[in-house]
Amino acid sequence: MKPVLIAAAVLLALGPFALTSQSLVNIAMLTVVSAFLGQCWNIAGGFGGLTSFGHTIFFGTGAYAAAIMQTRWGLNPWLALPAALVLGAVVGAAIGAASFRAGLRGSYFALVTLAFAEVFRVLSNSLDFTRGGLGINIPLGMGAANFQFADRRATYAVALVLLVLATSAAAWLKRARFGAQLVALRENEDAAAALGIDLVRTKTAALALSGGLTALGGVLYAQTYLYVDPSISFGVERSVEMLLVAMIGGAGSVWGPILGAIVLHIIADVSRAWIATPGFAPMLYGVVLLVIIGVLPRGIIGVWERWRA
Numbered sequence: 001m002k003p004v005l006i007a008a009a010v011l012l013a014l015g016p017f018a019l020t021s022q023s024l025v026n027i028a029m030l031t032v033v034s035a036f037l038g039q040c041w042n043i044a045g046g047f048g049g050l051t052s053f054g055h056t057i058f059f060g061t062g063a064y065a066a067a068i069m070q071t072r073w074g075l076n077p078w079l080a081l082p083a084a085l086v087l088g089a090v091v092g093a094a095i096g097a098a099s100f101r102a103g104l105r106g107s108y109f110a111l112v113t114l115a116f117a118e119v120f121r122v123l124s125n126s127l128d129f130t131r132g133g134l135g136i137n138i139p140l141g142m143g144a145a146n147f148q149f150a151d152r153r154a155t156y157a158v159a160l161v162l163l164v165l166a167t168s169a170a171a172w173l174k175r176a177r178f179g180a181q182l183v184a185l186r187e188n189e190d191a192a193a194a195l196g197i198d199l200v201r202t203k204t205a206a207l208a209l210s211g212g213l214t215a216l217g218g219v220l221y222a223q224t225y226l227y228v229d230p231s232i233s234f235g236v237e238r239s240v241e242m243l244l245v246a247m248i249g250g251a252g253s254v255w256g257p258i259l260g261a262i263v264l265h266i267i268a269d270v271s272r273a274w275i276a277t278p279g280f281a282p283m284l285y286g287v288v289l290l291v292i293i294g295v296l297p298r299g300i301i302g303v304w305e306r307w308r309a
Contacts (some may be wrong), residue, residue, distance in 0.1 A: 003024065003198070006203040006274070009255075009258070013032075013160055014166075015028075016028040016029075016153065016156050017153055017157075019153075019157075019179055022151075022152050022294075024027065025152040025153050025156055026152050027097065027265070027269065028156055029152055029155055029156040029159050030265065031104070031261050031262060031265045032159040032160055032163050032261070033159050033162075033217060033221070034241060034242075034245050034261040034264065034265060034291065035163055035222065035257050035258045035260075035261035035262075036159060036162045036163040036166050036217055036245075037055075037214060037217050037238075037241070037242045037245070038212040038241075038242050038244075038245025038246045038249070038257035038260055039163065039166035039169075039213075039246075039257040039258070040055070040058075040165055040166050040210050040213040040217065040242070040257075041055050041210065041214070041243060041245070041246050041257075042170060042246040042251055042253075043169060043173065043206065043210040043213070044206045044207050044210035044211075044253070045210075045243065045251060046250075046251035046252035046253070046256070046257075047170070047173050047179055047182040047183060047186065047206070047252050048182035048185055048186055049182075049185060049186030049187075049205040049262055050109065050202060050203060050204075050206060050207060050210075051106070051107075051113065051243075052109070052110060052113040052207075052239070052243075053110045053113050053114040053117070053236070053239055053240075053243070054112075054113030054114045054115070054116050054118075054233050054236075054239055055113070055117075055210070055211075055238075055242050055243075056059075056235060056238045056242075057091060057095070057113070057116055057117045057120050057211070057233075057234065057237045058088040058091060058092060058211040058212075058214035058215045058218070058241040059115075059217055059218040059221070059233065059238055060120060060121075060124065060218060060230075060233030060234040061084065061087050061088050061091055061120075061211075061215050061217045061218060062080070062084035062087070062214070062216060062217065062218025062222075063068050063213030063218035063219065063221055063222040063228040063233045064124065064130060064218070064222075064228055064233060064234075065080050065083050065084045065087055065134070065215070065218070065219065066080035066084065066138075066218070066219040066222040066223060066228075067136040067138055067222050067228045068129070068130070068136070068295070069083065070138055070139070071136055071137075071138065071139070072129075076145075076146075076147075077138075077146060077147035077148075077219075077223055078147050080147075080219045080222075080223075081216060081219055084212075084215035084216055084218060084219045085212045085213070085215060085216060086095065086212065086219055087215060088124055088211040088212040088213070088215025088216075088218075088304050089209070089211055089212030089215075090208075090209040091211055092204075092208040092209075092210060092211025092212065093204055093205075093207070093208040093211075094206075094287075095112075095113065095116055095207065095211075095249055096170075096200075096204035096206075096207035096208065097202060097204050099112050099113075100199065100200045100203050100204055101151065104135055105189065109125065110225065111186060113238075114236065117234055117239065118234075120219075120234045120266060121230045121233075121234035121235070121254060122230075124229075124230040124233065124234060125230040126245030128305070130230075132230075133229065133230065134229070135227055135228055135229030135230070135232075136227070136228050136229070137226065137227055138222060138226040138227065138228075139226075140226060147223045148223060148226070153305050153308040155220070155224055158220060159220060160212075162216055162217065162220065163258070165213070166213050166229070167254060167258070169209065169213065169273060170254045170257075171199070171254050178202070181197050181202050182202065182206055183252070184197060184205075185197065185199065185202060185203060186252070194267075214242075217236065218233065232303050234239045237285070240285050240286075240289070241264070241285065242259065243289075244264055244285055244289055244292070245257050245260040245261045245264055246260060246299075247289070247292050247299055248260035248263050248264055248288070248292055248296075248299055248300065249261070249263070249299050249300050249301060250298055250299030250300055250301025250302055251298075251299065253299075253301040255301065256299055256300070256301045259299075259300050259301070260299065260300070263300070264288070267284070267288065268284065271284055292308055
């Protein structure tokens with residue numbers, strides 16, 4: 001069954017390259033980006049149980065890294081990818097070390113990440129270096145060498161590569177000893193510590209890995225829309241979307257975030273077509289989250305596993 005699923009996933013992923021409608025390709029690209037960001041959240045929140053409400057910290061770090069490197073230092077935007085990866089990992093390690101050494105877990109850790117996201121938003125809204133609330137406009141310079149594409153299929157291809165990277169990391173966690181340690185921490189931290197697992201180091205490493213990958217999504221966003229500002233980069237709505245994508249599909253699974261992104265975008269796009277009300281998306285996400293927690297706590301993958309059993 002698994003080879004069939006992989007073949008179906010490959011065909012579905014390659015389908016948008018055959019489309020001529022830029023709007024349809026754009027929808028596919030946004031869905032893949034959501035799946036990528038959800039997979040990044042899943043690495044820490046799904047496998048390790050590190051529920052984060054502020055994962056947008058890392059997304060915004062990558063977006064601002066790309067914008068500042070180009071507008072202030074004149075560097076090639078492709079260099080923003082490795083820079084964002086390192087910066088996101090450093091921010092994740094710093095937040096993780098501070099939080100986990102203080103013994104924070106569960107809802108306390110979730111609230112701390114939300115607080116850090118708000119701190120980053122306020123700082124980016126206040127500092128001259130980030131142009132405050134005005135945001136940063138990235139100069140237009142279409143071309144692959146400048147990481148700007150007129151054809152959305154090229155942007156989709158980059159997003160697909162990032163999704164494959166994050167999904168490969170999730171698949172590695174399923175097999176690796178580090179992944180088993182994360183699952184042990186998620187199930188029972190006290191028992192994991194009794195087995196000799198270093199709680200602080202393991203959880204900090206997971207958050208650093210997740211943060212570094214998430215920052216790559218911020219770079220792609222900046223190069224696609226050529227503008228970043230505090231509310232876009234560090235807004236809580238993006239964090240909620242990452243969390244939702246993983247939980248709908250099945251947190252802690254390899255394919256869950258991909259399924260979750262497809263389902264969530266179908267719901268969101270259909271709803272927007274019927275109800276074009278400002279602020280409707282956050283309300284919808286809240287309702288979906290409540291339904292998932294109450295009805296499908298293990299997501300779509302959990303339903304599939306129960307059916308197979």
